[in-house]
Amino acid sequence: MSAESYPVVVLGAGLTGLSAAYHLGAPSLVIEREGEVGGLARTHTEEGFTFDCTGHLLHLREARVVALVDALLPRAFARHERRALVFSKGVFTPYPFQANLHGLPLEVVKECVAGFVEAEIRRAAEGEPDLGTIGFREWAERIFGEGIARHFLLPYNAKLWRADLDDIECGWVSWSIPRPTLREILDGAFGATVRGLGYNPTFLYPRRGGISVLPEALALRGPEVRLSETVVAVDATARAVHLAGGRVVRYEKLVSTIPLDRLLQIARGLSSDLPRIGERLRAVRVLNLSLGIDREGVSGAHWIYFPEKEYSFYRVGFPSNLSEGLVPRGCSSLYVERSLLRDEPFDPEEVTSRAVEDLRRAGILRRGDRLVYRRLSILDPAYVIYDRFRAQNLPAAHRALNEAGIFSAGRFGSWEYSSMEGAIKAGMELARRLSGSLEGRGAVLRAGTMSGPTGRF
Ligand SMILES: Cc1cc2nc3c(=O)[nH]c(=O)nc-3n(C[C@H](O)[C@H](O)[C@H](O)COP(=O)(O)OP(=O)(O)OC[C@H]3O[C@@H](n4cnc5c(N)ncnc54)[C@H](O)[C@@H]3O)c2cc1C
Numbered sequence: 172m173s174a175e176s177y178p179v180v181v182l183g184a185g186l187t188g189l190s191a192a193y194h195l196g197a198p199s200l201v202i203e204r205e206g207e208v209g210g211l212a213r214t215h216t217e218e219g220f221t222f223d224c225t226g227h228l229l230h231l232r233e234a235r236v237v238a239l240v241d242a243l244l245p246r247a248f249a250r251h252e253r254r255a256l257v258f259s260k261g262v263f264t265p266y267p268f269q270a271n272l273h274g275l276p277l278e279v280v281k282e283c284v285a286g287f288v289e290a291e292i293r294r295a296a297e298g299e300p301d302l303g304t305i306g307f308r309e310w311a312e313r314i315f316g317e318g319i320a321r322h323f324l325l326p327y328n329a330k331l332w333r334a335d336l337d338d339i340e341c342g343w344v345s346w347s348i349p350r351p352t353l354r355e356i357l358d359g360a361f362g363a364t365v366r367g368l369g370y371n372p373t374f375l376y377p378r379r380g381g382i383s384v385l386p387e388a389l390a391l392r393g394p395e396v397r398l399s400e401t402v403v404a405v406d407a408t409a410r411a412v413h414l415a416g417g418r419v420v421r422y423e424k425l426v427s428t429i430p431l432d433r434l435l436q437i438a439r440g441l442s443s444d445l446p447r448i449g450e451r452l453r454a455v456r457v458l459n460l461s462l463g464i465d466r467e468g469v470s471g472a473h474w475i476y477f478p479e480k481e482y483s484f485y486r487v488g489f490p491s492n493l494s495e496g497l498v499p500r501g502c503s504s505l506y507v508e509r510s511l512l513r514d515e516p517f518d519p520e521e522v523t524s525r526a527v528e529d530l531r532r533a534g535i536l537r538r539g540d541r542l543v544y545r546r547l548s549i550l551d552p553a554y555v556i557y558d559r560f561r562a563q564n565l566p567a568a569h570r571a572l573n574e575a576g577i578f579s580a581g582r583f584g585s586w587e588y589s590s591m592e593g594a595i596k597a598g599m600e601l602a603r604r605l606s607g608s609l610e611g612r613g614a615v616l617r618a619g620t621m622s623g624p625t626g627r628f
Contacts, residue, residue, distance in 0.1 A: 175200075176421040179605060180412055183428035184396050185210020186591055187581030189386050190598025191426050193393035195606065200420065201396040202412065207383075208390040208398070210428075211550065211582070212591055214381025215461075219499035220544045222461040225508050226474055226488040227382040228374035229591055235599065236592050240375075243388040248375035249494065252366075256475045258482070258533055259322065266476060268323040269315055270351040270358075270365035279322055280360050286316025287356050307339040314350060324348070327478035330485040331510050332556060333455050340557040343588040376493045385591070402429065407575040408440035424576050424605050430454075430552055430583035435568060442571050448564045452586055454552030456511045460484075460526050462504065463544025467491075469503040470535055477533070483525045484509045487535065502543060505535070510554070519547050555586045578605070 177200045181188045184203035188210075192199045207213060214223050229248065231237045240248070255266035260279060265271040269287075272280045290313060294300075300313045307328060311320040325336060332339055349369035351359070359365045366372060377384045390396055404413040405425065412420045427434050435449030474488035484507040490497050491504040498504045507526045511517060523545060530536040555561070565586060572579050580597045582589050589597075 174411060174419040174421050178423045179426060180420055180422035180424075181426040181428070182402050182412070182434075183210060183581070183584075184208040184386070184390065184398070185428055185581060186212050186386055186389070186594035187584065187598045187601075188426065188428040189389040189393055189396075190595045191428075191580070191601045192396075192598075193389050194599050194602030196394070199394050199426075201394065202400050202402060202414070202420070203396055203398050204401040204429075206399050208396055209383045209386035212382050212386050212594075214383035215546070215548075216381070217546065218463070218544050220461070220463045220502075220504050221381050221497040222490055222504065222506060222546070223382045224548065224550055225457065225459045225506055226486075226490070227591065228371065228376055228473075228493075229382070229385070230371050230374050231592055233592065233596060236595050239595065239599075240385070243392070244377075244384060247377055247379075247384060249378050250373055250375055251473065251493070253372050253374065254471060254473045254492070255371075256472050257323065258475055258477050259479060263475070265364050265366075267349050267351070267365075267368055268476075268478075269319045270349070270355050270368055272356070272360040273362040275322075279318070281318075283316070283318035283322060284356060284360050286318035286320070287353065288316070290314060290316035291353055302341045302345070305341065306337040307341055307344070308336040310341045310344060311336075323478050326480060327476060327485060330478065330480065331455070331554065333510050333512055334453070334556055334558065338558050340559065340562055342557050342562070347588070378494055379496060381490075381497070382591075403437060405434065405438045405577070406440055407438055407577060410576060422576075424578065424608065426601055426605070427572075427577060427579045428581035428584045431568070431579050431586045432552075434572075434577075434579055434584070438572070438577070441575055445568060445571060448568050451560050451564075453556040453558060453561070454513065454583075455554050455556065456513055456515075456549055456551040457553035458509045458511050458517065458522060459506055459548050459550060460509075460523060461506045461544070461546045461548070462526075462542055463498065464503045464505065464536065465501065465541040465543045466537075467501055467503055469505060469540070475533075475535075477529075482529045482533065483507075483522070484529065487530070499543075504544075505530075511549075513551065522547065552583055554588060555583065557588070561586060 179199035181192050181201040184201050188201055192201045211224050256263045257266055257268045262274050264274050272283050311324040355365050401415040402412050403415050410422050432449045432452040435445045470489050486508045489505050580601050581594050
């Protein structure tokens with residue numbers, strides 16, 4: 172049997188792969204392991220309950236991505252003002268913690284405000300810390316002071332990353348952790364709710380259905396996607412992809428959006444260092460428990476952070492507050508997220524009973540509430556760990572792949588902490604980068620790839 176051949180083969184039909192294929196146009200084939208497109212942006216509907224793979228809310232900042240989403244799905248999204256809370260010391264306060272201290276015990280408020288002022292004074296004398304040289308713990312203490320670090324940033328991030336916070340680099344903090352001014356900290360401490368901080372004060376969500384409408388719309392207008400096909404090896408010398416069933420697909424350029432650690436382990440014909448690098452890239456999994464409750468309005472929030480270790484999850488979200496039709500009449504839905512090391516064993520029954528107990532302790536579930544739906548799923552990987560090994564080895568790994576005509580992109584392809592908008596942008600940028608070498612091969616570069624900033628998200 173002779174192998175099929177394409178100018179571009181794309182591994183993975185998540186938003187990055189779909190966006191790359193859509194923007195390149197005709198001469199590409201997308202290969203996806205699952206039976207449906209979307210990757211992390213998939214939606215699951217069962218027994219009248221619709222859940223995304225944990226919360227997936229769309230934050231758009233770039234005009235070319237806004238234009239693309241409008242063109243694919245006109246008027247399909249509603250804009251929501253974030254209703255996010257933090258549960259700590261037995262009280263709910265508005266997110267972000269650091270700018271809304273009012274309501275916490277007075278001692279905690281004093282410690283947080285005093286620590287922030289001391290940190291400001293120290294920075295005025297010594298300057299901003301160098302993000303490239305310090306770990307997350309030091310960054311949190313030097314920017315926010317010891318109180319805010321001790322009561323929120325350190326316990327929350329320890330729960331999420333499951334790693335020593337001195338070893339976590341700060342490449343992701345500037346866009347994801349809001350930095351209020353002293354005035355905002357004081358306003359929040361004296362009772363004014365400080366809104367609008369951070370990257371997600373508002374977000375978009377489909378008026379009907381879940382977030383999968385977005386990848387599905389891209390797939391509908393893009394080139395061929397082959398589902399339920401798992402890539403088991405990449406032969407960089409022969410420029411061929413081997414699939415689980417034994418079939419082989421040849422390529423001139425390969426776009427890979429599968430996790431980089433896996434790609435480095437299945438790629439043959441490259442430097443012998445790469446599989447070893449792949450083995451040492453670290454990430455955590457996220458265990459997502461989706462629950463349906465037989466009561467309306469279990470919470471008014473979109474999501475709530477839980478920094479304290481007495482609670483098994485780090486975040487709880489409420490899809491039934493996003494749009495109508497995501498739950499049966501008279502019901503609510505929520506999901507809890509718990510971070511797990513990749514080799515950490517867990518007992519599904521324990522996870523569920525502990526989550527329910529914790530939701531009751533926090534006052535979200537009541538004694539009489541009945542669980543009418545539940546589903547446990549694992550995202551693996553979910554968050555890549557920004558340790559020193561990653562920073563030292565990532566550039567060389569990408570260089571070696573690029574020289575062999577392999578372009579690894581997206582949240583796990585680039586091994587980074589990025590969003591759905593980042594994935595769409597990464598696909599656009601790759602299409603632009605590859606289209607030059609495909610001239611005269613039927614490549615139809617779509618609008619959106621032509622201009623605009625190219626920086627990473
Ligand atoms: C817990 C969590 C919450 C998030 N919440 C938000 C949010 O609210 N807003 C937001 O904007 N972003 C959010 N994100 C980020 C967002 O999901 C991602 O940035 C984006 O969906 C990544 O798309 P991708 O295509 O790069 O990767 P993926 O979606 O992972 O796609 C990769 C694809 O490759 C396929 N694949 C893997 N291995 C193989 C193989 N061997 N053969 C063939 N196919 C393979 C996978 O099945 C998958 O479909 C969240 C992420 C997580 C983990």
